[in-house]
Structure formats: C-alpha cells, structure tokens
Amino acid sequence: MTDVRLAAVVVLAAGEGTRMKSARTPKVLHELLGRTLLGHVVAASRELDPEHLVVVVGHGREQATAHLGEIDPQARAVVQHEQNGTGHAVRVALDTMPDVTGTLVVLPGDAPLLTTHTLQMLVAEHVRAGAATTVLTARLDDATGYGRVVRDASGHVEAIVEHKDADEATREVREINSSVYAFDVDQLRTALAQLTTDNAQGEEYLTDVVGLHRAAGLVVAAHVAPVASEVMGINDRVQLAEARGLLRDRVVEQHQRAGVTIDDPAGTWIDVQVAIEPDAVIRTGCQLSGSTQVAAGAVVGPDTTLVDTLVGPDATVLRAHCIGAVIGPLASVGPFTYLRPGTRLGRGAKAGGFVEVKASTLGDGAKVPHLSYIGDAAIGDRANIGAATVTVNYDGRAKHPTIIGNDVRIGSDTMLVAPVEVGEGAYTAAGSVITQDVPPGALGVGRARQRNIEGWVARWRSTGQEKS
Ligand code: UD1
Ligand code: CA
Numbered sequence: 409m410t411d412v413r414l415a416a417v418v419v420l421a422a423g424e425g426t427r428m429k430s431a432r433t434p435k436v437l438h439e440l441l442g443r444t445l446l447g448h449v450v451a452a453s454r455e456l457d458p459e460h461l462v463v464v465v466g467h468g469r470e471q472a473t474a475h476l477g478e479i480d481p482q483a484r485a486v487v488q489h490e491q492n493g494t495g496h497a498v499r500v501a502l503d504t505m506p507d508v509t510g511t512l513v514v515l516p517g518d519a520p521l522l523t524t525h526t527l528q529m530l531v532a533e534h535v536r537a538g539a540a541t542t543v544l545t546a547r548l549d550d551a552t553g554y555g556r557v558v559r560d561a562s563g564h565v566e567a568i569v570e571h572k573d574a575d576e577a578t579r580e581v582r583e584i585n586s587s588v589y590a591f592d593v594d595q596l597r598t599a600l601a602q603l604t605t606d607n608a609q610g611e612e613y614l615t616d617v618v619g620l621h622r623a624a625g626l627v628v629a630a631h632v633a634p635v636a637s638e639v640m641g642i643n644d645r646v647q648l649a650e651a652r653g654l655l656r657d658r659v660v661e662q663h664q665r666a667g668v669t670i671d672d673p674a675g676t677w678i679d680v681q682v683a684i685e686p687d688a689v690i691r692t693g694c695q696l697s698g699s700t701q702v703a704a705g706a707v708v709g710p711d712t713t714l715v716d717t718l719v720g721p722d723a724t725v726l727r728a729h730c731i732g733a734v735i736g737p738l739a740s741v742g743p744f745t746y747l748r749p750g751t752r753l754g755r756g757a758k759a760g761g762f763v764e765v766k767a768s769t770l771g772d773g774a775k776v777p778h779l780s781y782i783g784d785a786a787i788g789d790r791a792n793i794g795a796a797t798v799t800v801n802y803d804g805r806a807k808h809p810t811i812i813g814n815d816v817r818i819g820s821d822t823m824l825v826a827p828v829e830v831g832e833g834a835y836t837a838a839g840s841v842i843t844q845d846v847p848p849g850a851l852g853v854g855r856a857r858q859r860n861i862e863g864w865v866a867r868w869r870s871t872g873q874e875k876s
Pocket of ligand 1: 420421422423424464488490491492493494495496497516517518553554555556568570584585586587612613614615641
C-alpha cells in the first residue's frame with residue numbers, strides 16, 4: 409500500500425434495492441454469514457484506514473444509519489434525499505468534506521465479496537499511474553446490466569457506457585465497471601460539477617467522470633479484479649444466495665489452510681467472525697455463527713448449530729443446537745441437545761442426549777446424560793443427574809434457582825421444585841418430587857410407597873371390574 413494515508417472512502421448505499429422485494433429491510437441490510445451487505449463493505453473499507461469513512465444513505469436511512477452506528481461508530485452517514493444517481497450521491501458526500509484532498513475510494517454498498525486486498529491493489533495502481541480516476545473492472549461471461557468499459561486502440565480506458573445507453577457493439581464488451589473507483593478528490597470535484605442527466609435513466613452517472621477526465625487530458629487507469637466474482641453486486645435474493653455460497657467457500661478454505669479439518673465444505677456455514685483453532689474438526693452439516701469460537705482438538709458435528717458459543721479444547725459437540733453457551737475443555741454434548749444462553753459446562757462435563765440446559769452451570773465432571781431439563785441451576789463438580797430429571801424452575805410468575813452440590817447423585821425422574829438446594833454428596837431417590845432442601849450426605853425421598861395387589865389381574869379378567 410502507499411505511505412500516504414487514504415483521504416476517504418465513500419460507500420454508496422442510498423438505493424432502494426427494489427428487486428429484493430423487501431418491505432422491511434433495506435437492501436444493504438440483508439445478511440451474509442454474520443454481517444450485512446453494508447457490514448462487509450464497511451469492514452473491508454475500514455481496513456484501508458481512511459481518514460473519513462462515509463456511507464451515503466437514502467432509502468431506509470434510519471435503519472441503515474442505526475446499523476452503521478453499531479458496526480462502525482467512527483463511520484459517518486450522509487443522507488442523499490433524492491436518488492439522482494451515483495454521481496449525485498458522491499457529490500452529496502463530498503459536499504460534507506470540503507477540505508478533503510488526496511485519494512478517495514468509492515464503492516457500492518451491495519458488493520460484499522470485495523476484499524481489502526483488491527481495494528489496496530486498486531489504490532496502488534491509481535498512485536502508480538498518477539491517475540485522476542482508476543476503475544476496478546472485471547471480465548464476465550455475461551455482462552448484461554453492467555456498465556461496459558470501453559478502451560481505445562492502445563488499451564486505455566476511454567469511457568464507461570451504461571448497459572441501457574449502450575449500442576449493440578458496446579454490449580458485446582465483456583469488461584464491466586464494478587462501481588469501485590479510486591479518484592483524485594480535486595479532479596473528481598471538478599468533473600462532478602460538469603455531470604448532466606442526459607442519459608437513459610435521467611441520472612447523474614458517476615461513470616461519466618471517466619469520459620470527462622479523458623477529455624480533460626487526465627490519466628484514467630483501470631485495475632482488473634483477478635477474481636471476477638469479487639465485484640459481484642447483490643440486487644435480488646438469488647444473487648444473495650449465490651454470494652453466500654461464494655463467501656462460504658472462501659471462509660471454509662481459509663480455515664482449512666489454517667489447519668482446521670472441515671469434512672464437507674459445501675455443507676458448512678461459518679460466519680466471517682468465527683474463530684477456529686488448528687486441529688479442530690468440523691463434521692458435515694454445521695452452522696457456526698456470531699462470536700462462536702472453537703478450540704484445538706474439539707470435534708463439532710455432524711449437524712450442529714453454534715451461535716455465540718465457546719467450545720473448549722478437545723470437547724465434542726454432536727447434533728446439538730447451542731446458543732450463548734460455554735462448553736469447557738473435554739466436555740461432551742449431544743446428540744440432540746439444546747444449550748441455551750448462560751449455559752456453562754465445566755471441564756469434562758456432559759450434557760447428553762435429549763437434554764436442554766438454560767442459564768445453568770455444570771461443574772467439572774458433572775453429568776446430565778439423558779432426557780433432562782436443567783434451568784437456572786448450579787450443579788457441583790462430579791454431580792450426576794439421573795435420566796428424566798427436571799428443574800422445576802418456574803412457578804408461573806418467576807424463575808427460581810436449583811443448587812446441587814459437589815458429588816450429588818440425583819435419582820432418575822427427580823422433579824427438583826425450585827428454589828431448592830441439594831447439599832454436597834446427597835442423593836435423591838428415583839421418581840422423587842423434591843420440594844425441600846436435602847442436607848449434605850442425606851437421601852431425599854419424595855414419592856408414594858409402592859404396594860402390590862396380589863391376584864388383581866385374574867380378578868379383573870373374570871369380572872371385568874378393576875377391584876382392589
Ligand atoms: C452501477 C454503475 C455501472 C456498474 C454497476 C456495477 C453507474 C451509473 N452505473 O450501475 O456502471 O457496472 O453499478 O454494479 O454508476 N446509489 C446511491 N444513490 C443513487 C444511485 C445509486 O447511493 O442516487 C447507490 C446504490 O444504492 C448502489 C450503488 O449506488 O449501492 C450503485 O447503484 P445502482 O443503481 O445499483 O447502479 P447500477 O445500475 O447497478
Ligand atoms: Ca447495482
């Protein structure tokens with residue numbers, strides 16, 4: 409990159425995005441592996457370390473501005489009240505920065521696959537060429553809809569012609585304008601003042617700056633994106649899914665190259681911020697999202713969803729759905745397990761088959777092996793919770809805690825009616841409804857005694873009466 413700091417990045421995101429057919433979400437706020445479209449573009453822009461990062465908003469501007477405040481508080485939203493074209497949008501942005509000079513990068517808010525590296529290459533080429541405008545282009549098999557890059561006999565970029573304004577011959581051109589540019593700010597201001605709306609869409613086209621700079625005898629350069637799909641703009645939900653697939657492949661490959669085993673790249677969806685250490689294994693059919701982290705030696709999947717979940721070293725998480733959980737080293741989860749926010753499993757702890765846990769801690773080596781609900785509970789080290797145990801934590805108005813000491817044995821099918829405490833080393837009898845605290849070392853029994861009625865079956869069969 410250059411030693412001179414980039415003056416500004418302007419992201420264009422004021423358009424309506426009608427082809428998304430969304431009544432509730434502006435186009436650039438649709439989601440792609442953990443970030444919105446705008447979030448991806450802003451993240452790539454931020455890495456360029458510009459002095460100003462400005463996003464032009466219009467349609468859905470309240471939502472877009474609020475979102476921007478969350479993802480990048482240093483970025484600034486500028487409102488373009490009427491969408492009079494991409495040239496107009498940049499002019500509105502520049503009018504808020506009258507003193508800025510130097511190099512400016514413009515990019516569209518709907519191109520989430522752009523990488524910082526490609527933007528750096530664009531700026532490097534711009535500086536090297538001493539250009540007034542440098543366009544990021546790409547060669548596509550099907551260029552329909554895009555602005556075409558028209559080059560002169562010596563290969564220099566002469567103009568960009570919008571699809572709607574292009575003649576037959578120009579529509580044959582396969583090199584397209586990505587809508588990503590580097591500009592010299594002073595030269596850009598001069599050209600923007602000269603834009604007209606004399607075109608098929610009656611808009612001020614940013615693309616016309618290329619022709620204006622050429623006519624003024626200034627250098628116009630181009631950088632061809634090495635991977636054409638990087639410049640892909642998202643206009644509808646078909647393209648959104650296509651971009652999601654491309655980004656999935658990119659993210660999976662990065663993890664594989666960093667030492668993570670991923671059995672089924674096409675069936676593994678990892679958000680861009682998820683961290684996975686080398687020697688972790690991700691089996692088929694997994695979704696890892698949000699702030700999830702997976703430590704070395706852990707095995708996740710098959711068929712597991714992790715949202716904002718930490719998986720410790722050498723833990724196994726099999727066919728589970730986990731949200732906001734912390735899974736300790738060597739812990740084991742699954743299959744068919746639901747871990748909800750506030751779940752913390754200690755070292756070597758177990759949440760087994762058909763177990764749901766919410767806002768609860770399992771101590772080191774504690775086990776809930778089968779068919780249980782654990783909510784608002786603190787379970788001590790090495791405690792064992794028998795099958796089909798329920799913490800009865802809700803009285804219809806409020807939630808109450810269950811405290812289970814170290815080395816406790818909860819018998820199968822125990823109802824622990826909270827608030828309740830089972831002291832260290834205590835047992836409960838299977839089938840008990842425990843409504844009172846059980847002291848340390850005691851056996852809590854809370855069930856009716858069994859009686860057997862001799863000969864009952866034969867009497868019932870002969871008389872048809874269930875006489876006791
Ligand atoms: C634009 C380019 C085209 C290029 C294509 C790449 C122009 C005239 N054309 O066409 O050469 O091949 O992108 O995808 O620039 N926007 C605003 N305010 C406006 C108009 C647009 O902020 O008044 C924003 C949109 O939200 C969008 C971006 O600018 O993020 C591009 O606008 P769009 O209408 O999608 O332009 P295209 O027709 O795709
Ligand atoms: Ca577009």
